[in-house]
Amino acid sequence: MDIHHNGERWREFVKVNILNKDAAKSEKLRVIEKIRLNRELELLSDDTGYIPQQFKKLNFFIFADDYIKKYRNRDVRIIASSVEKFKESTNNPKLQISQITPAMMDSFKNYLIHDAGLSGETPHNYFTRFKKILKDAKIKGYLKEIPTEDIRFSNPNKDDSIKKQVLNALELQKLASTKCGNEEVKKAFLLACYTSLGLAEIRDLKWENINKSRLITKRKKTGELINNRLNLSALKILGEPKKRDDFIFNLQFISDNAVNKNIKNWSKRAELNKHLTFYCARHTFACLLLINGANLKTVADAMGHSSTKSTLKYLNYIQKLQDDAIDNLPTIEI
Missing domain, CATH: 1.10.443.10 (Intergrase catalytic core)
Structure with missing residues (x-):
């Protein structure tokens, strides 16, 4: 793909071999055209803040599982546990990334503090680790804004826990x-x-x-x-x-x-x-x-x-x- 965008020019390779029979070649060309259209939409989205529909419909827990599999730091178990608690809190295994709102995250925070059976610093640790997934979703274009930006985590049990x-x-x-x-x-x-x-x-x-x-x-x-x-x-x-x-x-x-x-x-x-x-x-x-x-x-x-x-x-x-x-x-x- 020969890309011209914001005054810059570069090439990206789609890694598809089209040197085959005519029927297969024709089908691969259609796939390449679809890749081109999606890439164009991504570049337009970067400029407008628009989130493509296919990004909005992605199941959050599929995204989170993929994030955890690729995560290499030692706190991976805490991140995985935070996702499980979020699943308990929302009770919606089909939750889409676009459906995660600040109100939902505020509810999750209260769930960790009062209803998740956690104590001490654990609720705060879970919430902090969970935000890593949301940050990654924003970087990859699945979220326009991180829905925890205006939420302050104050654990009422911290001092005497x-x-x-x-x-x-x-x-x-x-x-x-x-x-x-x-x-x-x-x-x-x-x-x-x-x-x-x-x-x-x-x-x-x-x-x-x-x-x-x-x-x-x-x-x-x-x-x-x-x-x-x-x-x-x-x-x-x-x-x-x-x-x-x-x-x-x-x-x-x-x-x-x-x-x-x-x-x-x-x-x-x-x-x-x-x-x-x-x-x-x-x-x-x-x-x-x-x-x-x-x-x-x-x-x-x-x-x-x-x-x-x-x-x-x-x-x-x-x-x-x-x-x-x-x-x-x-x-x-x-």
């Missing part, structure tokens, strides 16, 4: 001493408090991941390596080892909702006024390490964080505990 989700040593012992409706859930949750594992890793955990009192696996969300020593309490929770290919916990056929329901009822029996999830177990592990003298880099590695940036929130929480303890020292008259 860590405080609400951390178990201290006494609360941990209270849970351990309280009966749970599902003993597998109980053991899995307690092990998470000593290892940083989330529910996704716990489900897939096999005896081959335990080697000489060490836990060696990867985080599902980021792919980061976890290589943590298991203390005596963690080894006691695990019990006697079985075949290397056996799952450690029988949680493969129980839903996330059922797991969370078991934890909720267990927490009530233990008379803990906290909303417990496996996120809570991870937060507990990080804070207990810091309380017992671990440095920030050590905790980041144990949590499977790629940097200490995500770990700073735990250090801030520990500092708050220290400040509160100092404020509660007895007063004296001088």
Whole structure:
């Protein structure tokens, strides 16, 4: 194609071989003409802001899946999870890119904060990663404007989320001493408090991941390596080892909702006024390490964080505990 546009001239090759029989050659020429017309329409669209009809009708989730397959950064799992949450929020698997509006994105933001079962910084992380897909859609001409430009993400649970989700040593012992409706859930949750594992890793955990009192696996969300020593309490929770290919916990056929329901009822029996999830177990592990003298880099590695940036929130929480303890020292008259 010999292109003249905005005072410039260049060539683009359509990579179609037409040196064949007459019938095939004629058909290929028709294909080439269609490619030429589409390319002309794209160039006109760049100047006018017009979005071609075939772009508007593209299914968003097909576009998102293609984006995820080609994405090469380490946060790809978070992006994929954000798309799943968006699918839950919209409940429309046939959603077209052109149907994504600022109002829909504002609704998605509220869904992440209040209804998606997420906590802490996770809603904000999902929303931020999701915007990468929208930005790519705009770059490729599927969107005229990014529908999140005027949306501010303010998480009402941000400041106190860590405080609400951390178990201290006494609360941990209270849970351990309280009966749970599902003993597998109980053991899995307690092990998470000593290892940083989330529910996704716990489900897939096999005896081959335990080697000489060490836990060696990867985080599902980021792919980061976890290589943590298991203390005596963690080894006691695990019990006697079985075949290397056996799952450690029988949680493969129980839903996330059922797991969370078991934890909720267990927490009530233990008379803990906290909303417990496996996120809570991870937060507990990080804070207990810091309380017992671990440095920030050590905790980041144990949590499977790629940097200490995500770990700073735990250090801030520990500092708050220290400040509160100092404020509660007895007063004296001088």
